[in-house]
Amino acid sequence: MKITDIRFGMLRVPLKTPFKTALRSVEQVEDVVVMVHTDSGRVGYGSAPATAVITGDTHGSIVEAVRQYIAPRLMGQEIANLNHLTHLVQGAMEKNTSAKAAVEIALYDLWGQLYGAPLYKLLGGGDPAITTDITISVDYIDKMVADSLAAVERGFESLKIKVGKDIGLDIERTKAIHAAVEGRALLRLDANQGWTAKQAVYALQTLEDAGVKLELVEQPVKAHDLAGLRYVTERVHTPVMADESVFGPREVVELIRMRAADIVNIKLMKTGGISNAVKIADICSLYGIDCMIGCMLESSIGVAAAVHLAVAKSDVISKVDLDGPSLCRFDPVASGVNFNESEISVTDAPGLGIRSIEGLAPANDLAA
Numbered sequence: 001m002k003i004t005d006i007r008f009g010m011l012r013v014p015l016k017t018p019f020k021t022a023l024r025s026v027e028q029v030e031d032v033v034v035m036v037h038t039d040s041g042r043v044g045y046g047s048a049p050a051t052a053v054i055t056g057d058t059h060g061s062i063v064e065a066v067r068q069y070i071a072p073r074l075m076g077q078e079i080a081n082l083n084h085l086t087h088l089v090q091g092a093m094e095k096n097t098s099a100k101a102a103v104e105i106a107l108y109d110l111w112g113q114l115y116g117a118p119l120y121k122l123l124g125g126g127d128p129a130i131t132t133d134i135t136i137s138v139d140y141i142d143k144m145v146a147d148s149l150a151a152v153e154r155g156f157e158s159l160k161i162k163v164g165k166d167i168g169l170d171i172e173r174t175k176a177i178h179a180a181v182e183g184r185a186l187l188r189l190d191a192n193q194g195w196t197a198k199q200a201v202y203a204l205q206t207l208e209d210a211g212v213k214l215e216l217v218e219q220p221v222k223a224h225d226l227a228g229l230r231y232v233t234e235r236v237h238t239p240v241m242a243d244e245s246v247f248g249p250r251e252v253v254e255l256i257r258m259r260a261a262d263i264v265n266i267k268l269m270k271t272g273g274i275s276n277a278v279k280i281a282d283i284c285s286l287y288g289i290d291c292m293i294g295c296m297l298e299s300s301i302g303v304a305a306a307v308h309l310a311v312a313k314s315d316v317i318s319k320v321d322l323d324g325p326s327l328c329r330f331d332p333v334a335s336g337v338n339f340n341e342s343e344i345s346v347t348d349a350p351g352l353g354i355r356s357i358e359g360l361a362p363a364n365d366l367a368a
């Protein structure tokens with residue numbers, strides 16, 4: 001099965017409610033869809049959102065990186081040589097992790113199709129059912145409490161609370177949500193880099209002293225501030241998770257060397273796809289570091305790939321934040337992964353099992 005063409009589409013899906021973090025506010029998912037065509041007639045699908053505030057990638061840069069740097073290396077290549085292909089993708093250029101991720105996801109989809117097996121089985125197998133948390137956007141306290149209660153009613157047993165806007169309000173937000181859902185849901189905080197190290201220690205110690213038990217705190221400080229991350233990790237009981245601070249395997253090695261965090265959040269859009277995500281999971285497994293599998297605000301194509309990885313690496317990926325599809329008003333993608341609120345299950349359809357994508361628009365206007 002040889003690669004003959006790479007084409008693009010745009011997928012837009014409205015959200016149930018605006019997604020608000022310390023870094024941005026968005027009202028719809030907007031993904032570049034990458035379609036890798038082969039001489040067998042089979043097509044592999046991948047996707048990438050433009051999370052410029054985290055990865056630096058825009059829709060235009062994703063399309064241009066694939067078109068100019070990645071695609072030319074892949075034309076005529078054999079899908080069976082997957083390791084060679086991922087090497088070509090990763091070596092095509094620096095950074096541009098979202099573009100690399102979209103292409104790698106499509107290549108792994110084709111690899112599964114080639115061998116007639118769902119991706120998770122080729123990645124090592126596992127129990128094809130996982131449970132995700134759901135994000136509660138940062139907002140007025142009453143709204144966040146109401147959103148948290150609604151999420152618990154929908155069956156979510158783990159809430160990822162966005163904070164990082166105002167330290168005093170963040171403490172009040174967390175206390176109010178804790179009081180409202182205590183005993184019914186685990187609470188994870190994600191400050192999305194919004195605090196200084198000292199503010200983070202103050203907020204977390206205040207919450208700990210008030211009896212607010214948190215499962216973890218995610219990315220309390222600026223992405224580049226590994227020393228700040230370590231400062232927080234050393235001073236609080238709450239487990240600290242690195243998100244924006246770690247993209248690829250090299251950063252994870254440095255994080256472990258510095259003992260800067262307790263947990264690593266793996267996201268395909270940061271790693272540049274599945275090959276590096278597998279490496280990170282294996283490094284963390286070696287050092288006994290727990291992982292979360294996360295996603296950007298993105299469609300169920302890229303999230304489906306993350307689900308397959310989570311199933312296959314469940315020994316080290318113990319926490320799941322794959323709520324992109326649950327935040328959308330509907331899922332335009334029919335695939336081998338079924339997203340049903342907190343419960344996600346995978347069928348035996350080959351690769352990602354993508355059968356149709358409703359409303360896929362041309363992406364020709366994004367780049368020359």
Ligand SMILES: C[C@H](N)C(=O)N[C@@H](CCC(=O)O)C(=O)O
Binds near residue numbers: 135160294296323324
């Ligand atoms: C969607 C997911 N729950 C999430 O919060 N992901 C990111 C933010 C992604 C974005 O801004 O698109 C995170 O910080 O963990």
Ligand SMILES: [Mg+2]
Binds near residue numbers: 190192218219244
């Ligand atoms: Mg995060």
